Amino acid sequence: MTLPQLYLTVLIGCVTVLVSIAAIRATHRLGLPALLVFLGIGMLLGEGGVGIPFEDFELAQVLGTFALALILIEGGLSTRWRAISAQVAPASMLATVGVGVSVTVTALGAHLLLGFDWQASLIIGAVVASTDAAAVFSELRGIGLPKRLSGTLEAESGFNDAPAVILVLAFSAVEGIPTTLELVGDLAWQLSAGSLIGLAVGFGGAWVLRHLALPVSGLYPLAVFSLGMAAFAAAGMLHASGFIAAYLAALVLGNSRLPHRAATQSFATGLGWVAQLGMFIMLGLLASPGNLLHALVPALVVGGVLTLVARPVSVWLSLMPFRFSRREKTLLSWAGLRGAVPIVLATIPQAEQLPGAKTWWDLVFILVVVFTLVQGPTLPWVARRLGLSQEGVVQEVDIETAPLDAVDGEVLTVTVPKRSGLAGLRIFELRLPEESAIAGVVREEKIFVPAKADRLRSGDQLIVVTNPRAREATEQRLTALARAGRLARWLGETGKD
Helix, strand or coil: CCHHHHHHHHHHHHHHHHHHHHHHHHHHCCCCCHHHHHHHHHHHHCCCCCCCCCCCHHHHHHHHHHHHHHHHHHHHHHCCHHHHHHHHHHHHHHHHHHHHHHHHHHHHHHHHHHCCCHHHHHHHHHHCCCCCHHHHHHHHCCCCCCHHHHHHHHHHHHHCHHHHHHHHHHHCCCCCCCCHHHHHHHHHHHHHHHHHHHHHHHHHHHHHHHHCCCCCCCHHHHHHHHHHHHHHHHHHHCCCCHHHHHHHHHHHHHCCCCCCHHHHHHHHHHHHHHHHHHHHHHHHHHCCHHHHHHHHHHHHHHHHHHHHHHHHHHHHHHCCCCCCCHHHHHHHHHCCCCCHHHHHHCHHHHHCCCCCHHHHHHHHHHHHHHHHHHHHHHHHHHHHHCCCCCCCCCCCCEEEEEEEHHHCEEEEEEECCCCCCCCCCEHHHCCCCCCCEEEEEEECCEEECCCCCCECCCCCEEEEEECHHHHHHHHHHHHHHHHHHHHCCCCCCCCCC
16 A cells, blocks of 8 residues: 555545544434444445445454454443343343344244245344344433343343354354254353453453553553453454453453543543444445345345344243343333344355355345334333333442552542432532542532532532542442432442442
């Protein structure tokens, strides 16, 4: 590549990113998912628009897998353990048993209604079985669902990519479909080994970062993301699930009270958006608009079976051991959002050059676009109709830690969310540990030192100076107040996970 070619490539890339950002802002107001914007831009840049040629499905599979790992790491870092800890069991059932049921029902529909052979039917069922982490993380967090439901959906979306990938790879084998025993054994090894690697990297990396004072705060986000990708790569080298390893490593790191957590989260959010943008535009480039129309009817049939039959059946069967109400199961059934994951997984049989694989990819592409357009914007309405939307749900406080080496102290910045128990409290009512002090309050871009009788407001940033000995107790006290207000102690709220 020459320098002029480099300049042109960079210019096209930057303009594409800026146009995408502007389009996201416009479509967000309409409630449209971001993936549709990115896919549309990719198709405009492709053969049907600007004319950029791209038909390398094997490269798309590799780059898409890398981008999905980044998105899962961002999802793990941004997921609070307290929000999903009680829902790990039902989410795990949805991610394993639920995926199996969904694959089976969808494959039966594709075989009986469309006449696909069993290998094609199973591949299509496995490709569309998992919910998409990017879609779930971006869509659900603005709805205000009860923590039980949002935690279940977030954990499920982080866990179920791994079983889906394993099944697609197994069904796409040139030598044929493996036996049930071989399939179960492969699933057990990949999920268990991937989980162990992810947890080991997460806990080990957190211990190292807590005891290793880096000279520049910007190195912490790089170190955290490198650990997540190391877990992904190490698991892949051992033929284990890199996706589950990356997600669990990031989940542990994101909940380990590392220094500069807010900076790490901001970096993760930005990198996650870059991964989404690049992956969706690349998948849009793969699509040939002229070849998609023939897949419209099969896509609607498979999508209808998946959305109206397979997903509800998998949810109701998987959650039988748990006490979810009928309304909650109905919402969980409708909230099985699909996104880039199925489109990326559909490149696997194409890369294996299986007969008919291009038709399957077109089918999955249309299915994702149509049903994302249907389910994403209607999810808030469905939640409200079921009486499960909590617009006033109290958010957890976001606390950032920055070291003060000279005085062996730390600064905590506490953002007061809307409807938080902290809002309306007077400063003296906080009753923080003795070794912690209120240094100031940032309100409407102005900072001041509050008097003891001053009240906190929603949107305030409370600046607290503490030390390592009192930090945990201080964070627990602030978290308890955010959850239960001034009566937190009397109500038994301690702020612990």
